[in-house]
Amino acid sequence: MKALRPIGAVALAALFFFPVYVVVTGMLKPVKDIQSSPLGLPMPPTTANLGAVLGREDGLYWSALLNSVQITVLSVVALTLLSAMLAHYLVRSTARWTRPALLMLLSGLMIPPAVILQPITQVLGAVGLMNSVVGVVCANVAYYLPFGVFVFAGFIGGVPVEMEEAASIDGASRFRLFWQVVFPTLRPAAASVMIFLGVWVWNDFLTPLIVLGPESGTTVTVGVYRSVGEYSTNFGTLYAFSFLASLPVLLFFVALQKQFVAGLTAGAVK
Known part of the structure; x- marks a missing residue:
């Protein structure tokens, strides 16, 4: 039973970290890469999305x-x-x-x-x-x-x-x-x-x-x-x-x- 506790803790941490992973990797990828591989790592990463948000005309x-x-x-x-x-x-x-x-x-x-x-x-x-x-x-x-x-x-x-x-x-x-x-x-x-x-x-x-x-x-x-x-x-x-x-x-x-x-x-x- 004690051996399962670390596994449960890691699983719980992964569950909470998963949305953060999706957001961080998604903002560093172009739209076509998000659509083709939504969970993949950005290869190569780009800051174009951050620039688009920070530099909006409105x-x-x-x-x-x-x-x-x-x-x-x-x-x-x-x-x-x-x-x-x-x-x-x-x-x-x-x-x-x-x-x-x-x-x-x-x-x-x-x-x-x-x-x-x-x-x-x-x-x-x-x-x-x-x-x-x-x-x-x-x-x-x-x-x-x-x-x-x-x-x-x-x-x-x-x-x-x-x-x-x-x-x-x-x-x-x-x-x-x-x-x-x-x-x-x-x-x-x-x-x-x-x-x-x-x-x-x-x-x-x-x-x-x-x-x-x-x-x-x-x-x-x-x-x-x-x-x-x-x-x-x-x-x-x-x-x-x-x-x-x-x-x-x-x-x-x-x-x-x-x-x-x-x-x-x-x-x-x-």
Whole structure:
């Protein structure tokens, strides 16, 4: 049985690596080679597909990249700050209604974002935020706030309340108490929340497609969809666009992987 474990691990790794192999080899081959040998190695490799995506006359990739960066950064910052402050208040407050409110908020984890997309678009349309980056950010806050509160609430429960009481006795205001005493202890949780939400927001397809709309540009995920032709598709440029769309979030995870692991292990200890 133990001898089969390495084989299973290799098979699982190959299963996850196979789409990466198809995309990377496909973007380095001309279309005729993709059609004749879709799984073969590029002989010789070419960067023409990457150049075609990066050098498009309409600048689709660069405008999509800018929108994705704006939406991801604004959404992650807003969600991290709001969920940390809300979790701290709900955990530390002694009011009777905070416990049911926390449970009700966490029940939002069971609701898929697509289920509440229609009412969210109606609200955004009523306040004039449709077809805007701010509208997409507000929709993301509505989707993922329960997850952020869930993570931060678990960490705050393990922070000694005596630290906050000592700061209050010294005359610290609520704002100063949170930012200088509580939030520094939540850095591992904040790193985990930022990585998870950053990947989710970056890979989101449906919300930018509907809320942002064609008038305000597109994101990289929607750009991949729009690079597919109505009657025919250049799979070389499609693979290249897919690779370029996934590259930033991969680099983001690699840069913060130590903080991510620290957040998971700290959560396990607590």
